[in-house]
Amino acid sequence: MLTSVFIAAVSLALFWMAAFTLWWQMHAWRTPEVLASTRFSSPDGDEHVSFSLLLPARHEQAVLDHTIQRLLESSHTDFEIIVIVGHDDPETTEVAEKAAARDPRVRVVVDTHEKKNKPKAMNTALPHCRGDVVGVFDAEDQVHPELLAHVDHAFRTTGADVVQGGVQLINFHSSWYSLRNCLEYFFWFRSRLHLHAQKGFIPLGGNTVFVRTDVLREADGWDPDCLAEDCDLGVRLSSVGKKVVVAYDSDMVTREETPGSLMSLLKQRTRWNQGFLQVYRKKDWKQLPTLGQRLLARYTLMTPFMQAFTGLIIPLNVAIALFLDVPVGIAFITFLPAVTALVTFVFEVVGLHDFGRQYGLRVRFAHYLKLVLGGPFYQVLLAGAAVRAVWREQRGRNDWELTTHVGAHLDETAASRADTPYPREDVEDVPVTREDVPA
16 A cells, blocks of 8 residues: 555656646747747847957867857957967967957967866956956857847846847757757757746856856856856856846857767766756755745756656656556556656657757658657666766766867758858748758
């Protein structure tokens, strides 16, 4: 009897957890009005905000110059680019200094910390920022020329302290796991972050985030010891009531690439999960004014671990229902998490179609098949990353495991952009502009 009650309790908890996650993931698609409200409003041509764009780069000589050139193509006229390089990274430093020699809007700041990571690099550059707003990009980013104009307009019309733009992994065809990685970003930036901003609690994304310089300095910049410095900054700013505005346009997103190997993805997820643990343990989220915000914060910061647990426990629940001698009612309850998992799969299939439509990329039947079949294996990877994060945190291992980039997304960007602006999501039928290379 006690075993049956325990099984039923776990199953119901998993069901509600999965249902809430799915509902939040679908936030942007609830109504046409909600979907329209998630986009940038059109700029009016005025410029009242100046930008300092931070570009931390470590062993990124293969992609850095391309990113700098894209930023220099911005239609906004008042910005500077601060490239942050390590004192022990001569190859990347050489690329940065050549770019600075070509254009006075580019400056190079050297990070001399012996133990290097992204927040330390950005804190090194913060005193050198001259702009009203500090923006953060990664060294492999593909940034739209009109983005700064849209962000300028968003600051002026909303009174925001922070503007979070969209980030999208684009090379979905590169591997079976890149499909799921791209979709995670699509749902997170397209939908989930808008819900967080609406609720007044938001873990910021790692780049395409813009913070008023005085607000950032008042917050003492980024936590130099946190492995999820973006999440931590968002939590701290939310906790003191700063206004965060999120906007996502398929034609304005910053395009990136997925990690190039499973081990690289595992290390990246480990770092993020460990960073979420660190933010949770710092307890800044307890300063949030309402109980609902604090519950959302607790749930969000523990989500990576609950997702991993859910993905592994659902097959066990199904096995219990099929092979153990339990009452019919209990057996039925054990199937509830599997039902939400099935609904999530359907929504992911629809999301993959929408992703391809918005970015002018042809999604083939093989991609849908890989998406569904790869789901359980992806859950195993997430579980492994969660376990590894806990292990590293308990052992005091907080070294930064760098994710390398080779520019796999650059061909995707060029092909999908062609000679026209990025496809807009309000167009009913986006033409296909390329054939995807088979994985």
